[in-house]
Amino acid sequence: xxxxLVILSAPYxxxxxxxxxxxxxxxxSEGHKIHRIFFYSDGIHNATSLSAPPQDExxxxxxxxxxxxxxxxxxxxxxxxxxxxGLLNDEEAKRYAKPAxxxxxxxxxSGLGQLLEAAVVSDRLITFGx
Amino acid sequence: xxxxxxxxxxxxxGNSYAREALDALLAASAYDxxxxxxxxxxxxxxxxxxxxxxxxxxxxxxASLQALELYGIExxxxxxxxxxxxxxNQTDLILENIKLIDTITTNSLISQQDQLxxx
Numbered sequence: 001x002x003x004x005l006v007i008l009s010a011p012y013x014x015x016x017x018x019x020x021x022x023x024x025x026x027x028x029s030e031g032h033k034i035h036r037i038f039f040y041s042d043g044i045h046n047a048t049s050l051s052a053p054p055q056d057e058x059x060x061x062x063x064x065x066x067x068x069x070x071x072x073x074x075x076x077x078x079x080x081x082x083x084x085x086g087l088l089n090d091e092e093a094k095r096y097a098k099p100a101x102x103x104x105x106x107x108x109x110s111g112l113g114q115l116l117e118a119a120v121v122s123d124r125l126i127t128f129g130x
Numbered sequence: 131x132x133x134x135x136x137x138x139x140x141x142x143x144g145n146s147y148a149r150e151a152l153d154a155l156l157a158a159s160a161y162d163x164x165x166x167x168x169x170x171x172x173x174x175x176x177x178x179x180x181x182x183x184x185x186x187x188x189x190x191x192x193a194s195l196q197a198l199e200l201y202g203i204e205x206x207x208x209x210x211x212x213x214x215x216x217x218x219n220q221t222d223l224i225l226e227n228i229k230l231i232d233t234i235t236t237n238s239l240i241s242q243q244d245q246l247x248x249x
Contacts, residue, residue, distance in 0.1 A: 006247060008147070008150075008249070040150065040154065041146055041147065041150045041249075042146075080153065081150065111157065112153065112154050112157035112158070113157060113160070113161065115154060115157075115158070115247075116134075116157065116158040116161045116163065117161075119132065119134050119158075119163075119244075119245040119247065120132050120161070120163060122245075124245075125245045125246070125247065127246070127247055127248045127249075130139065130140075130147060130248050130249045
């Protein structure tokens, strides 16, 4: 079955992002496919390149990145939610004349249309963190 | 065309769930799908008239919800028990075309959908 996930909560402050990550790994191990993981609302913080947790804790943004590379999963961050919260790629940092870029590689900034497209093409859309 | 139900379960102010749910729904309206919106739990507070969030530096959610009609979103529901639990009056909600539905009808509405997006 083809799944997409929507993640609305930040890593660490809310368990939901970690639950979503475990769910994603379990889906793949059970033979399902993941079309897209869409990060919206506070979920966009899962895409930061600047998180630096203590060494004995999981760095969830990096875990998402590694999962994306290994399993070829589309990681999409909502542009409106990202800009409001200070998550920028090169293009947006230039556009808004901001001094830094903090979107982790393998995440892509795009619009809410990508959420709708995921809902349309996937068999199941599962929301985490609301 | 897929049937997609947006469920809005949070109060209009205090966090961004209600606003970002509406943003997502309005964006989705451009894609020619069968969209519906359900207010339940604290989400029913979004439907109260006379909201004045100016002093908390927020936009008026009631005014934003009026845009639903312009965007062609007509299937709008409110779980009546969520109103009753909060002591709210069914007669003075904004959105004239909203349908008040009971728990059984809500269950059936949800089970008819291809996808749910819950905020």
